[in-house]
Amino acid sequence: MTHVHFIGIGGSGLSAIARLLLESGYTVSGSDRAMTPFADDIRKAGATVYIGHHARNLEGADWVVRSSAVTEDNPEVKAAIKKDIPVYKRADFLGELMSDKNGIAIAGTHGKTTTTAMAAWVLSELGRDPSFIVGSVINNLGVNARAGKGNAFVIEADEYDNMFLGLQPQIEVITNLEHDHPDFFPTFNSMLESFRKFVSLLPADGTLIACVEDSGAMELVSHARQAGRNVVGYGVQNEATVNSPSWVMAREVKPNKRGGFNFVATSNLGSTGAESVEVSLQVPGQHNVRNALAVLAIIAVLGLPPEKAAKALAAFSGTGRRFQVRGEVNGITIIDDYAHHPTEITATLAGARSRYAERRIWAVWQPHTYSRTRTLFLEFARAFKDADEVIVTEVYAAREPKEDFTSAEIVSTMPHLSARYIATLPEVTSHLLKHLKSGDVVLVLSAGDADQVSTDVVKQLQER
DSSP, X not given: OOEEEEETTTSHHHHHHHHHHHHTTOEEEEEESSOOHHHHHHHHTTOEEEESOOGGGGTTOSEEEEOTTOOTTOHHHHHHHHTTOOEEEHHHHHHHHTTTSEEEXXXXXXXXXXXXXXXXXXXXXXXXXXXXXXXXXXXXXXXEEEOOSSSEEEEEOOOGXXXXXXXXXSEEEEOOOOOOOTTTOSSHHHHHHHHHHHHTTSOTTOEEEEETTOHHHHHHHHHHHHTXXXXXXXXXXSHHHHTSSSEEEEEEEEEOTXXXXXXXXXXXXXXXXXXXXXXXXXXXXXXXXXXXXXXHHHHHHHTOOHHHHHHHHHHOOOBTTSSEEEEEXXXXXXXXXXXXXXXXXXXXXXXXXXXXXXXXXXEEEOOBOHHHHHHTHHHHHTSOTTOSEEEEOOOBOTTSOOOSOOTHHHHHHXXXXXXXEOOSHHHHHHHHHHHOOTTOEEEEEOSSSTHHHHHHHHHHHHHO
């Protein structure tokens, strides 16, 4: 039995691969600096998890897979090289996992986690038993990965470190394309070039599904058409959608009482011409209408029934840290969201404003990485118009060294009348507890550790 050891098993990406291998009969071990929820879940599923990195953790390993954040001087990487144990990154490893499957790879700057989760859930509900790897836990299924017995393999295609260039997709989805990860992609053009290479992975009979409302995605549509690949466009009804040879579009988009949106999805991919289904989402925001359209496009390309897909989409309740309600105490609602790019923050707050139209909305934002915060400085300053109160914490450095920069500089340029800088998470929690009133909604926007604010606020409100 092959033994695979993961360095950085506590992250969403590696823990998902580890789970899939466990379910496929592999022996799995891994290490990380702390016992994260992902690491604990995979430990409970049967993996051996070590806290801390040490050469002895490799005992019995045949292969090693390391996170992009793990450097060459990691003691386990050095030990594996010394013992001639192959060391892979995700990009090297994932392509082999999906080589005998119908790969469905979902990429884009925003929305790929939710869209991948939606697709995995809908295909599961349609009895296709897909394999899947998602960057967050799917609420409906309780896991972030599964080794299914069906032919479909749905995967969140992460562009960072060019992970997605190791995949073998038959169908690709591009939700949108904006400049992000400036520590890896110095310019938008460098990022666009990687996405072009991703699109070029499609075989001659492969299909690109792209949002026609996004200029970055349309750049890739042109690239795919020049290469002779099938293209399906999706979006809210407009001229660009209708002008696509193959399309799925939404019309009659209206807020519903579930906190999401109702719409009619129409496609010209059916065997009898244009087909329409009514969809009612419970996940908030018009961006999720587009995510759902991408999934309906996948369903249409696979030739599966759109009516059953629409019913499954209505039951989809989201993923961890994507508009995740952490608690409601004394009329105060606490929500976690992973938004860490200006476009994501704007869309998340617009969704919150649609769902909680008459309530006071607090946005607690923890900037993620110095490079992103500096590069998108002005965009961040203008992203909070749908919040009534804004709190900005100090930057979460993540993989970057500490810099002589403070996010207080962004707060000083914000046009918002009620924006304040509070450096530490305990100070943020204290401020919230002093000022929250019944009816308030708190959104914690973070790809770092600021979800601890949500945990602490809920706990202390309950103790009151």
